Amino acid sequence: MKILITGGAGFIGSYLAGELLEKGNSVLAIDDLSTGKLDNIKHLKEYSGFSVKIDTIMNEKLMEKMVKECDIIYHLAAAVGVKYIIDNPLRSIETNVCGTEIVLRLASKYGRPILIASTSEVYGKNCKVPFKEEDDSVIGYSKLYRWSYACAKKLDEFLALAYFKEKKNPVVIARFFNTCGARQTGEYGMVVPRFVKQAILNQPITVFGDGKQKRCFSYVGDVVRGIMELMSNQKCYGEVFNLGNDKEISIEELAHKIKGMTNSKSPIHYVSYEDAYGDGFEDMQRRVPDLSKIKKFIGYSPKVDLHEMLGLIIKDFKA
Ligand SMILES: NC(=O)c1ccc[n+]([C@@H]2O[C@H](COP(=O)([O-])OP(=O)(O)OC[C@H]3O[C@@H](n4cnc5c(N)ncnc54)[C@H](O)[C@@H]3O)[C@@H](O)[C@H]2O)c1
Numbered sequence: 001m002k003i004l005i006t007g008g009a010g011f012i013g014s015y016l017a018g019e020l021l022e023k024g025n026s027v028l029a030i031d032d033l034s035t036g037k038l039d040n041i042k043h044l045k046e047y048s049g050f051s052v053k054i055d056t057i058m059n060e061k062l063m064e065k066m067v068k069e070c071d072i073i074y075h076l077a078a079a080v081g082v083k084y085i086i087d088n089p090l091r092s093i094e095t096n097v098c099g100t101e102i103v104l105r106l107a108s109k110y111g112r113p114i115l116i117a118s119t120s121e122v123y124g125k126n127c128k129v130p131f132k133e134e135d136d137s138v139i140g141y142s143k144l145y146r147w148s149y150a151c152a153k154k155l156d157e158f159l160a161l162a163y164f165k166e167k168k169n170p171v172v173i174a175r176f177f178n179t180c181g182a183r184q185t186g187e188y189g190m191v192v193p194r195f196v197k198q199a200i201l202n203q204p205i206t207v208f209g210d211g212k213q214k215r216c217f218s219y220v221g222d223v224v225r226g227i228m229e230l231m232s233n234q235k236c237y238g239e240v241f242n243l244g245n246d247k248e249i250s251i252e253e254l255a256h257k258i259k260g261m262t263n264s265k266s267p268i269h270y271v272s273y274e275d276a277y278g279d280g281f282e283d284m285q286r287r288v289p290d291l292s293k294i295k296k297f298i299g300y301s302p303k304v305d306l307h308e309m310l311g312l313i314i315k316d317f318k319a
Pocket residue numbers: 006007008009010011012013030031032033034035036037055056057058075076077078079080095099117118119120175176177178179180
């Protein structure tokens with residue numbers, strides 16, 4: 001098959017491209033390198049079936065050509081990372097709303113099945129544990145830009161499901177929960193690569209808030225396997241799935257764990273949310289996926305645990 005990956009030079013996109021190529025598919029990627037890197041995909045050049053366009057998904061003419069050429073689409077291009085969203089709200093909303101609208105409209109025009117990468121952020125400040133797919137989104141004040149990401153992604157979900165209902169175009173929505181692995185950058189607010197880098201360089205490990213907030217981290221290889229299986233099963237069309245790992249760890253414990261695994265001398269420093277992200281920043285205490293739906297549909301469960309994943313990231317960073 002010929003597969004289009006938007007955001008193909010990004011962290012998850014580059015792993016997905018590698019897996020699809022390894023299975024004998026051709027991959028067309030598009031990426032504007034706003035947060036992605038050519039370095040992420042340099043190892044893919046050895047595959048004759050790989051090609052990449054450095055351009056934006058807002059370029060409708062190019063997108064139409066690429067959608068026409070492919071059999072299925074994984075739509076991963078997005079403005080991501082809490083810090084990036086807060087620093088670039090306009091660009092983020094445009095990409096995550098208008099960009100996705102373009103990709104979905106073209107997918108429907110040419111009848112191409114499409115996976116939409118959504119996020120656990122859509123649950124917002126909802127305090128429920130764990131989250132089931134039908135649970136409410138509790139979104140904060142519009143002046144707090146972090147919520148624009150959750151709103152945009154939720155709108156993408158509505159739009160994709162509307163295309164499924166009215167135009168019968170196959171869509172699958174996967175809500176990723178904190179996905180990590182080698183090659184991820186800590187520049188835009190991702191905690192694991194930031195802690196690993198700080199620990200290895202013996203710099204202070206900066207925990208935002210009191211560190212008691214908990215997260216569930218999943219390995220990128222598990223997530224990529226999950227979306228490929230979702231797309232290959234027609235029962236999943238028109239459905240929304242949580243995708244991740246349901247084992248929790250507090251951010252403070254994570255800092256100590258990474259410090260221990262790297263034999264680091266780094267002190268652990270606590271930084272207020274205001275100092276990290278500006279006034280009025282809101283965070284969630286817990287965010288746990290209920291994975292029973294994805295397990296029921298495709299038998300999914302994560303294979304790589306946090307310890308193994310951190311080992312891979314640390315090894316890659318040192319290399
Ligand atoms: N990593 C996570 O924990 C996580 C969690 C939830 C959801 N997601 C979603 O998964 C997808 C991939 O995220 P990632 O973690 O690999 O981040 P990433 O930043 O590495 O990947 C996003 C890619 O999209 C590209 N991009 C951005 N705007 C573009 C545009 N206008 N045109 C073309 N390319 C553009 C970026 O350059 C980047 O390569 C995103 O849709 C994100 O919202 C990721």
